[in-house]
Amino acid sequence: MNTLIQTVKEQWNKISLAEEKDISGTKISKGDLLLFLIQYQIQHLGKMTILMHQANLKMPAIYGPAIEEWANFGTKAPKYNFNYDFDLNNEL
Numbered sequence: 001m002n003t004l005i006q007t008v009k010e011q012w013n014k015i016s017l018a019e020e021k022d023i024s025g026t027k028i029s030k031g032d033l034l035l036f037l038i039q040y041q042i043q044h045l046g047k048m049t050i051l052m053h054q055a056n057l058k059m060p061a062i063y064g065p066a067i068e069e070w071a072n073f074g075t076k077a078p079k080y081n082f083n084y085d086f087d088l089n090n091e092l
Contacts, residue, residue: 017030
């Protein structure tokens with residue numbers, strides 16, 4: 001099993017993610033900090049792709065092929081379903 005996945009399963013739970021850290025004088029839970037970092041990365045990736053499209057630049061395949069690259073594979077880009085079914089109250 002991947003070491004990162006194993007570590008997350010062993011060490012991340014509701015209690016550890018609720019622990020607070022002092023960030024520049026502000027108390028914030030580890031879970032909220034993790035959420036902030038994920039949202040921050042997603043926001044800036046979205047901004048980058050929009051600006052690159054506007055400049056007619058080739059999209060990097062950071063998270064897999066860009067929609068324009070699927071034609072190189074002789075197929076259409078897959079449609080994604082983002083309707084996840086999970087309970088946020090359960091431990092990870």
